[in-house]
Amino acid sequence: MKAILVTKDEDKYGAELGEVNESDLPEGDVTVQVDYSTLNYKDSLAITGASPVVRKFPMVPGIDLAGTVDDSSHAEFKAGDRVVLNGWGVGEGHWGGYAQKARLKGDWLIPLPETFSTKQAMAIGTAGYTAMLCVxxxxxxxxxxxxxxxxxxxxxxxxxxxxxxxxxxxxYTVIASTGRANEADYLKGLGASDIIDRNELSEKGRPLGKERWAGAVDAVGSHTLANICATTKYGGVVTACGLAQGFDFPATVMPFILRGVTLAGIDSVMCPKPRRIEAWNRLAADLNLDHIEAMTSEISLADVVATAPKQLEGQTRGRIVVDVNA
Ligand SMILES: NC(=O)c1ccc[n+]([C@@H]2O[C@H](COP(=O)([O-])OP(=O)(O)OC[C@H]3O[C@@H](n4cnc5c(N)ncnc54)[C@H](OP(=O)(O)O)[C@@H]3O)[C@@H](O)[C@H]2O)c1
Known part of the structure; x- marks a missing residue:
């Protein structure tokens, strides 16, 4: 079957489309016929080697997948069940979604809510499920x-x-911070009330500033996260999930001790199963599927390696679904 393989020989790091046998798949109690995977920021780090995301070689990356159970000895799943997988170190230390089949621990799988096709589930993917965890x-x-x-x-x-x-x-009234002013119509179409230039937040700022927001979803980290905390209203809440600007956090304690601001860390990878199920059920209830359609582009497995650096450079928009069978 087709798969992307990441290899590392001495100092040479590479990712390319190749073939693997089903007998090469790692151990697990559920085998899944994969329909779709996605390209998340972390997948692009794994493909390019820009950060040490991959911990074992050769690795089939892909931190997300959705498909149908082929074979299972796990009590909760049987052949024919539709499932979704996000994280748990899959695509980092255990072969992941960029192959036509995956063998996994059943404990990692979530039954796919009826509302979603496997393609929609991957249009959501780890990025969308993390956005729900932030909400x-x-x-x-x-x-x-x-x-x-x-x-x-x-x-x-x-x-x-x-x-x-x-x-x-x-x-909620949403203010979208972006480096791409040309995406203003897209962001307003998703429901943003106003757009600000991300440069307003990305430079070193003061320990406290004028109170602006009741809450935040931050995918960027670094000075941006520090400035957001410094400008959050008394008693407000900042959810931090990402590091697109940087993993540093050059902040002071002032917003926390003078304004009672809460900084809530969000992790999707090891998030306990009940919270995942809650997030997927809330996505099924609250997500506008037309928006998902509007924010998603589709690529084939063969396109993944070329698309990853573009994502890290901030040139891709919204979500990218990967058809592993195309
Ligand atoms: N905690 C978790 O479990 C978890 C789960 C999922 C994702 N994440 C993290 O969340 C972040 C976003 O993931 P994603 O999949 O949404 O990635 P993505 O689709 O590549 O989006 C990242 C966005 O960040 C902005 N950006 C890029 N470079 C920047 C820079 N130097 N300074 C400020 N903003 C910058 C860009 O938005 P604009 O063009 O609009 O400015 C870009 O589109 C990543 O750091 C990822 O690792 C964490």
Whole structure:
């Protein structure tokens, strides 16, 4: 079957489309016939080797997949069940979604909600499920639409696009921070009320600034996250999930000790199963499928290696679905 393989020999790192046998698949109690995978920021890091995401070689990357169970000795799954997988180190330490089949631990799988096709599930992917985890993070910390605006950074990317759509549908007023002014119509179409230039947030700022937002979904990190915390209203909540600007956090404690701001960390990879199921069920209830369609482009397995560097350079928009059988 077709698969992308990442290899590392001495210092030479490479990724290319090739073939693997089903007998080469790693151990697991469920084998899945994969319909679609996706290209997330982390997948692009794995493909290019820009960060040490891959921990074992050769590796079939792809942190997400959706498909149908082929064979299972796991109590919860049987042949024919539609499933979705996000994270758990798949595509990093265990062969992942960029192959026509995957063998996995059944404990990692989520039954795919009826509402979604396998393609829609991958249009959501880890980026969309993480956006939902961020929304849950705001809700669980008490942020309601009447408290004020929510800023979303990395707005035209995958996490950002889904977060805007979800928040707007739930009644929040969303401010989209982007480096791409030409995507203003796209972002307003997803529900953003206003657009700000990401340069307003990306430089070293003051420990505290004028109070602007009741909450935030930050996919960017670094000075942007620090500035957002410094400009969050009294009692507001900042959910931090990404590092597109950088993994540093050059901030002070001032927003936390003088304004009671909460910084809520969001991790999708090792997130416990009940929280994942909650997130997928909320996506099924709250996500506008027309928006998902509008924010998604499709590529074949053969296109993945060439698309990854473009994603890291911020040239791709929204979500990218990978048809592993094309
Ligand atoms: N915590 C988790 O479990 C988790 C899960 C999923 C993703 N993530 C992280 O979340 C981030 C976003 O993931 P994604 O899949 O949405 O990636 P993506 O589609 O590539 O979007 C990233 C966006 O960040 C913005 N950006 C890029 N470079 C930037 C820079 N130097 N400074 C400021 N903004 C920049 C761009 O948006 P604009 O063009 O609109 O400015 C870009 O579209 C990544 O860091 C990823 O690793 C974490």
């Amino acid at each position: 849950l993070g705001l809700e669980k910390n008490g942020v309601t639409p009447d408290q004020g605006e929510i800023v979303v950074t990395g707005a035209a990317g995958g996490v950002g696009s889904v977060a805007i759509s979800l928040l707007a549908k739930l009644g």
